[in-house]
């Protein structure tokens with residue numbers, strides 16, 4: 001079969017996007033509730049290191065993932081406490097935590113660098129994996145990749161179709177109105193921030209036990225992923241399916257960088273490795289550009305039918321963040 | 334349900350918002366709560382609805398003392414409140430807003446909610462599209478939704494905090510019919526308002542609050558003079574009439590709009606022409622979202638025009654495509670309706686607002702000077718608050734006074750959305766007196782209002798907007814409330830159309 005290397009590559013895109021997906025969905029949940037968790041970059045590194053160390057020590061992959069989730073939950077608990085209870089700036093706290101956790105992971109992880117821990121195995125799904133094209137593409141992955149598919153659907157269902165999901169949007173949009181409708185806003189914000197953190201914390205071990213197995217300290221290649229996660233969350237417009245699209249787009253760009261390297265020997269390999277990052281920011285810019293006033297102004301010089309079409313496309317792409325993202329809530333009584 | 338307040342007191346710092354208020358309201362009645370801005374009306378209602386806890390005092394429902402410590406708890410007891418600013422979720426749909434907060438299953442039963450919504454809406458004569466997003470609705474429709482939601486959740490006591498500010502005349506009539514139906518069915522309704530006509534036509538009893546104290550109560554038929562005296566502790570003189578009477582407008586133009594067009598989300602407006610003379614007041618009437626907001630924004634450079642020209646000053650300086658900043662530089666001031674969101678900076682105190690508004694030259698802030706400046710402006714505009722009080726702690730009326738006091742002195746064109754929305758009678762008269770002063774100094778004013786009386790009373794000429802259609806400027810003296818109401822509702826435009834064409838022909842003849 002001629003197409004099989006491409007198919008394998010695309011399957012690889014799906015599995016290498018899995019950790020990004022976990023992180024993006026976790027962040028989306030937290031931000032929908034109104035808490036901006038900027039610590040993502042450090043949190044992923046620390047949970048990658050912690051998860052690797054845990055499964056190295058115990059020999060259990062499961063414990064590795066649990067450790068990652070626990071670290072994610074713990075870091076986001078700090079974010080939640082300082083922003084919800086202490087009402088401090090979420091940006092400042094998140095940023096400091098991002099730097100702190102990153103350096104902490106390098107420091108604590110220095111002893112276990114380069115060792116080999118258990119790895120997540122492939123788990124082809126019987127029968128389904130033998131289907132043409134979609135078999136190798138969708139049904140020949142490790143368990144966490146399947147979980148990432150399910151996560152997208154489950155989180156979408158929770159956010160868009162259930163009563164608590166509606167309230168989640170409510171507390172991030174207008175916490176005062178949510179309070180009047182009976183929500184315990186700050187408790188819900190705690191819960192969703194910590195749950196979101198725990199989900200995002202799974203991204204770390206998913207890297208260190210599967211996608212980029214091992215812990216190599218500063219050259220693990222994980223630094224920066226967390227920042228991209230934050231931008232994909234915006235790209236995703238705080239909806240799981242669009243977020244998944246963003247995650248796959250990013251993983252696809254990374255894969256393109258890899259396969260283009262032999263084809264374009266003149267381009268330094270670093271350029272192709274780094275290219276997905278600015279490209280991602282660029283798409284983000286494009287998606288949200290119709291928010292900008294200068295854009296409207298410059299568009300206003302175009303003839304009406306053209307402008308209307310452009311605006312229609314731009315507005316349909318455009319997503320508004322939860323109105324109270326980053327704003328602490330105080331009930332007045 | 335019989336609602337009784339017993340000696341309710343609530344203080345915010347040194348301000349006694351409610352001071353030992355006692356009041357009993359029988360079921361199947363509509364009780365008006367009136368009083369000047371900052372009298373403590375909202376505070377008392379928030380205490381009943383569980384949004385605020387009283388410092389002391391008791392609330393009795395049907396004779397039983399109850400503790401209401403959260404809005405959810407109040408709703409369980411059957412008390413629902415429509416807040417002064419709508420508390421809903423703008424990116425969500427009508428149906429989602431309806432469901433949100435109801436004690437429903439994990440996966441809500443949308444079909445049942447939809448049926449209930451349609452049933453309740455039909456009973457009260459409201460029509461809401463369940464799939465519309467809240468940010469596409471008018472304030473009136475958002476109110477209707479909130480009322481339906483509270484009824485659905487079993488409210489037997491309904492509190493409406495200034496429900497008639499910002500809704501159109503037909504919406505108001507619909508609301509009143511609905512409220513009367515509900516009261517006849519046994520509901521106790523609290524109706525907070527500044528408009529005495531509304532109180533007179535709707536309520537059986539009125540309670541007057543003044544500076545946190547219950548100043549008195551009155552039953553139908555009301556003596557409005559006496560009510561006003563109870564509210565303000567004095568009689569109020571008649572409002573100033575249109576400034577035409579104060580002298581002929583000088584032949585000097587502050588604004589010329591030539592054949593302008595603008596794009597709204599739902600319609601396109603074309604061929605708008607207007608010349609505003611110095612000292613003139615132009616009122617823009619129409620249901621919310623009919624295009625008047627776009628037009629006013631375009632006059633201030635906040636909304637881009639898609640055709641035509643906008644010129645400022647007697648020299649006709651072309652401003653098309655310029656930013657608000659350029660307009661500001663040419664003497665245009667804009668007062669938005671959403672005071673706290675767009676006009677003021679929550680978190681900054683009054684003195685800081687004056688410094689920000691460029692009333693202070695220099696790079697460093699001279700604190701003493703800033704405080705002096707603030708003191709003098711606060712005194713000049715009669716604002717209830719100190720230089721150190723944050724903007725958001727002022728009551729609605731005082732926020733409006735603050736906005737006015739921030740306007741620079743040498744403006745030639747003042748654009749205002751709803752200049753007196755939510756203001757008490759005294760403040761309304763006061764605000765317009767201040768605006769008229771500006772007119773006498775040669776400024777022009779264009780304002781939007783949903784209060785037809787205000788439009789007719791204060792404007793020299795009126796433009797009516799209906800779904801993106803605009804009348805030519807009409808002489809205010811040739812209009813009355815009924816005619817204006819019809820135009821706003823889209824009736825009687827054919828006659829105008831003829832006039833407009835004639836008007837244009839005349840112009841062409843003039844040019845030729």
Ligand SMILES: Nc1ncnc2c1ncn2[C@@H]1O[C@H](COP(=O)(O)OP(=O)(O)OP(=O)(O)O)[C@@H](O)[C@H]1O
Nearest residue numbers: 345350370371372373374375376726727728729730
């Ligand atoms: N959260 C708060 N913090 C501090 N002061 C407050 C607060 N809420 C209200 N006040 C003050 O309490 C007083 C009563 O306010 P309230 O909002 O009850 O007035 P109101 O009668 O509803 O006025 P309006 O007609 O302007 O709405 C005002 O002086 C106001 O400044």
Ligand SMILES: [Mg+2]
Nearest residue numbers: 374375376417
């Ligand atoms: Mg009030």
